[in-house]
Amino acid sequence: MAKPKTNTEDYLRMYRQMVRIRTFEDNANQLYLSAKMPGLTHMYSGEEAVAVGICEALTDDDRITSTHRGHGHCVAKGAEFKAMFCELLGKAEGYCRGKGGSMHIADQSHGNLGANAIVGGSMGIATGSALRAKLQGKDDVTVCFFGDGATAQGLWYEVMNMAALWNLPVIYACENNGYSEYTKTEEIAAGSIMARAEAFGIESHQVDGQDVLAVNELTQKLVARARKGEGPFFMELMTYRYHGHHVGDINREYYRSKDEEKDWKENRDPIIRFRAFLVSEGIASEEEIEAMNAEIEKDAAEAVAYAEKAPYPPAEEVDMHVYAD
């Protein structure tokens, strides 16, 4: 683990947020498997240290753009379980009144500009948010989350070029989980992904995405510099997704071995690693951690039960919100 640089409250909050993401996803997966959730969803489990390490370095004024695999970003940026589960189930009390669903959750009150179901589709939005900050003399920073698969989209190269030309306060955070949907990343990415950002003169870093403190420490430094006009930056976060591309992608041995999955889950899990660190450093006892986990599980179960009973949006909302007043 990276050397601690902040206080115990920060550590406990980071642990808590990671467990909240994992717990949210376990419940979302159950909702899918029990056919209670319309459509499908993409699990963030395994990548928790990325979202939490980054978002813990941001304020509510800082913006993020998220992806189809976006529940983790949403939780990490401050969202509540109830409104999130309501959104997943298409209920009126969801963050988007049930109109967005899993792939479009947005939580503007915490600066989450929304998940995006077009791979790489939010790269322009994130960079434009940073352009707005610069034009208006604001010091907020925008983090653009995307996966390794999205590095194959041309849009990224267009906006990185402009971000670098104009020193925009944007951080491109590539969550490299090794798979571009159902294909190994090495089969879709020539050369090095970092080198692509570096080609634009963008300072780039690769970091262990399973180490929440390492991610957080690097992000804090980059955010502080981006606020001073030293951006943009690029981070490649080496991580792993425990589930398939989406919840229905269950038989996946044709592209990924069970041994590989087992190795990541048992030996590189971000939550297990951080929990061991908290205990060994005397920051929390096993009992305190178990109590925290149990409380989060209870919260999630209550939120799921609430969302299951919550009403659907009334029919008259179907053509509402097409245009703003």
Place this chain on the structure above:
Amino acid sequence: MREITLSQAVNEALAEEMRRDPTVFILGEDVAEAGTPFKVLSGLVEEFGTTRVIDTPISEPGFVGMAVGAAMTGARPVVDLMFGDFIYLVMDQLCNQAAKQHYMSGGKLTVPMVLRTNLGATRRSAAQHSQSLQALVAHIPGLKVALPSSAYEAKGLMKTAIRDNNPVVIFEDKLMYQDKAPVPEEEYLIPFGVANVKREGRDITLIATSSMVQVAEKAAVILAQEGIEAEVIDPRTIVPLDEKTLLDSVRKTSRAIVIDEGHQSYGVTAEIASRLNEKAFYHLDAPVLRMGAMDVPVPFSPALEDLTVPTPEAVAENARKLCSGELIHAA
């Protein structure tokens, strides 16, 4: 009243709104010192500087996407898309991102941006610089679409577009940039969804957009010499569409031709004609005709290109046939 060109009218609208609202800025290729290839933006960078009139690389999806993000977070960007044909390059950012943010977020996010671009053939620019693609974006819920037909409309619609809280696409007729029209010195706005009856008549309604308004007006002059009184209506915005004014006119005249420079098939003319058929069927004495651009890529050769767009003579000929009953039983 003073007369100014359509180009000057757009320029004035942008300057006035940029003075009024510091969050308005312009983004696009060669918009600053070059003032665009059509020189529509000349002088703006001198007043507002390069932080509000921003030259971009040739990266249409990139800068349109950035405009969406800037609009979602508190700015009012006006994006300059040099040719309407480049809309194909920005479809994801415009139609998947800008158009849907408000709805997908349950009304929480808004995208107050303007995409100004152009339409129109007969400039000898061939198939990739001559298209009129308004139907493509009018098809997408969440976008508004304005089609100014003169300097007066260009200014009033642009000012309204900038103040609108939705993504608005404005198509200017690139052949009309140097055309003059009376434009008041004092400030005015033209509301969206309000058609303009350019000429009153009792025999037939000619509904025309943008470049085709002049064509319809010329056709009306030809027809008047033959005793046919054509009413000419410019919808000014096709989303939202002022159905009432169009229907009121058709109920009066019982005949209509819809003229738009986009391709005829699956186009703006088809949509408007269909609405008239659905809502004014019992008032019609003849089928509503569509007149769009031919369903061919725009050819380069002047000898061919001029054949592809509706002309006053062709409109007059169709109007004559409708008024004489010749087309009632058209095969």
